[in-house]
Amino acid sequence: MEKVFGRPKGLTEVPFSFCPGCTHGIIMRLIGEVLEELDIIEDTIGVSPVGCAGFSQDFFTCDFVGGPHGRAQAIGTGIKRALPDKIVFTYQGDGDIAGIGTQHAIHTAARGERITSIMVNNAIYGMTGGQMAPTTLAGMKTSTSPHGRDLVINGHPIDLPKTIATLDGAVYVASVSADSPKNIIQAKKAIKKAFQVQQAGLGFSFVSVLSTCPTNWGLSPQDSLQWLRDNMMPVYKLGELKVTEEVKNL
Amino acid sequence: MAKVKILPEYCKSCRLCIEACPKGVLKIGDKANAKGYYTVIAADEEKCNGCTLCAIVCPDVAIEVYK
Ligand SMILES: Cc1ncc(C[n+]2csc(CCOP(=O)(O)OP(=O)(O)O)c2C)c(N)n1
Numbered sequence: 001m002e003k004v005f006g007r008p009k010g011l012t013e014v015p016f017s018f019c020p021g022c023t024h025g026i027i028m029r030l031i032g033e034v035l036e037e038l039d040i041i042e043d044t045i046g047v048s049p050v051g052c053a054g055f056s057q058d059f060f061t062c063d064f065v066g067g068p069h070g071r072a073q074a075i076g077t078g079i080k081r082a083l084p085d086k087i088v089f090t091y092q093g094d095g096d097i098a099g100i101g102t103q104h105a106i107h108t109a110a111r112g113e114r115i116t117s118i119m120v121n122n123a124i125y126g127m128t129g130g131q132m133a134p135t136t137l138a139g140m141k142t143s144t145s146p147h148g149r150d151l152v153i154n155g156h157p158i159d160l161p162k163t164i165a166t167l168d169g170a171v172y173v174a175s176v177s178a179d180s181p182k183n184i185i186q187a188k189k190a191i192k193k194a195f196q197v198q199q200a201g202l203g204f205s206f207v208s209v210l211s212t213c214p215t216n217w218g219l220s221p222q223d224s225l226q227w228l229r230d231n232m233m234p235v236y237k238l239g240e241l242k243v244t245e246e247v248k249n250l
Numbered sequence: 251m252a253k254v255k256i257l258p259e260y261c262k263s264c265r266l267c268i269e270a271c272p273k274g275v276l277k278i279g280d281k282a283n284a285k286g287y288y289t290v291i292a293a294d295e296e297k298c299n300g301c302t303l304c305a306i307v308c309p310d311v312a313i314e315v316y317k
């Protein structure tokens with residue numbers, strides 16, 4: 001018998017530090033598979049965020065740099081400009097990239113930096129205890145919005161991929177989800193395309209992945225997936241939000 | 251012929267694979283790993299058709315599939 005599924009070469013043997021059922025691990029595996037399939041492990045430098053993904057350097061077989069909260073894209077920009085032949089990606093939570101580092105998210109895209117950013121959107125700040133993030137949904141209860149997010153007091157959620165898609169330097173923007181086999185396969189296609197866009201030097205590529213946080217949502221892993229489908233998907237619409245002509249021709 | 255192999259040292263007993271398997275092959279076993287999780291076992295091994303759905307949804311890459 002032949003092995004048809006196992007740990008990709010892009011991942012180390014180190015077990016993930018995530019809580020049981022947290023889909024952060026699925027997204028990391030997809031990146032590990034893409035690094036292997038595109039044969040770019042040796043050429044890639046990842047930048048990790050602050051948050052539950054802050055230990056990324058232990059999990060990937062490519063090189064890694066750790067960034068301060070929200071600053072992964074600034075570091076990625078510097079690395080890519082100094083070493084343009086390297087493949088550079090950032091892996092960031094929604095609190096990291098859409099809250100604390102929003103200015104980098106906007107300007108990295110506007111400048112068309114030839115890097116790839118993966119955002120993991122679980123609608124809260126996970127590592128620190130499930131506080132309300134810019135991505136928290138209207139009415140959603142979190143540890144800092146115990147009566148639900150009030151749009152009048154707390155403002156509206158930010159749909160970052162939709163915003164990034166309006167900026168000319170971003171050439172590929174996709175919104176995907178890690179909730180089901182079908183969507184996980186779609187997510188992998190988007191992540192692979194985002195890396196291929198960078199290999200071709202076309203501009204900034206961005207993939208946002210809807211992800212669960214069973215621990216802070218207070219739900220079982222399975223119920224978390226359903227909660228994501230019922231509540232996040234109607235707000236954060238899935239699909240390829242931007243594919244320029246050059247990207248289509250890849 | 252297909253075979254599913256659970257790597258107990260990676261399994262966190264989240265059950266997502268159990269829900270994903272269309273053939274009902276997997277269940278929680280009665281042995282705990284070093285972290286204290288009662289890990290998944292292939293209880294109905296011979297029913298596995300190698301579809302890999304369990305492995306695709308596993309957040310801890312704890313499943314290998316052979317065909
Ligand atoms: C400048 C700064 N502010 C705040 C923190 C505290 N902090 C650590 S992790 C974290 C939450 C990260 O949440 P998110 O980016 O959504 O990722 P997740 O943990 O949900 O994957 C925060 C606020 C910090 N380390 N540095």
Ligand code: SF4
Binds near residue numbers: 017
């Ligand atoms: S706190 Fe939430 S996001 Fe962080 S590892 Fe646990 S389930 Fe995942």
